[in-house]
Amino acid sequence: MAEKGIDIGKLLNDLLDAHEAEIESRKTILAEVETAKSSKQKPNPGKKYSRYISVGIKKVLKDEYGDKCSFPNCTKLAQQIHHQQRFALTSSHNPKFLKPLCRDHHQIEHAIDVKYFETRQRIIGQ
Numbered sequence: 001m002a003e004k005g006i007d008i009g010k011l012l013n014d015l016l017d018a019h020e021a022e023i024e025s026r027k028t029i030l031a032e033v034e035t036a037k038s039s040k041q042k043p044n045p046g047k048k049y050s051r052y053i054s055v056g057i058k059k060v061l062k063d064e065y066g067d068k069c070s071f072p073n074c075t076k077l078a079q080q081i082h083h084q085q086r087f088a089l090t091s092s093h094n095p096k097f098l099k100p101l102c103r104d105h106h107q108i109e110h111a112i113d114v115k116y117f118e119t120r121q122r123i124i125g126q
Contacts, residue, residue, distance in 0.1 A: 023060060023063055023064045026060045026063075027060055027064075027095045027096055028096075030054075030056055030057055030060060030094075030095045031094045031095055031096050034057075034092050034093055034094045034095070035092065035094070037092075051087060053081055053093050053098070054093070057093055057095045057098065058081070060095055061081065061095065061098060061099070061100055062100075065078065065099070065100050068100075069100065069101050069102040069105055070099040070100050070101060071101060071102070071105040074102060074105060076102035076104070076105075077102065078100030078101055078102060079101070079102055079103050079106070080100070080101055080102075080103060080106045081098050081099070081100055081101075082098065082099050082100075082101045082106050082109050083097060083098060084097040084098070084099065085097040086113075086115070
C-alpha cells in the first residue's frame with residue numbers, strides 16, 4: 001500500500017472516524033425516538049415504565065463497545081446495561097446515556113452515585 005502512495009494510518013483513522021460518526025448518527029435517531037416516547041407518556045407516579053431496552057439500542061451499543069465492558073481497560077464481558085441518567089427519574093432509554101458494563105463495574109457505578117445511594121438508604125432505613 002505504501003508503494004502506491006496510500007497512507008495506511010490515515011486510511012485507518014478515516015475508517016474509524018466514519019464508523020464513530022455512523023454510530024453517533026444512529027444513537028441520535030434512537031434518542032429522538034426515546035424522547036418522543038417519553039414525552040407522550042403522561043406523568044403517573046403509580047405507573048411503572050418498561051425497563052426493556054429495544055433491540056436497536058442494544059445493537060448500537062454492541063457496535064460501539066463490542067461484547068466487553070465499556071469501563072476503560074476492563075476486559076470482562078458486559079453483563080448489564082447501565083443508565084447514566086437514572087431510569088427511575090427519566091423513564092427513558094436514551095442510548096447516549098447507556099453503556100454496557102460488567103457486573104463489578106456496574107456495582108461500582110451505583111456505589112459512587114450519591115443520589116442512588118441516598119435514596120436506597122432512605123428506602124432501606126424505613
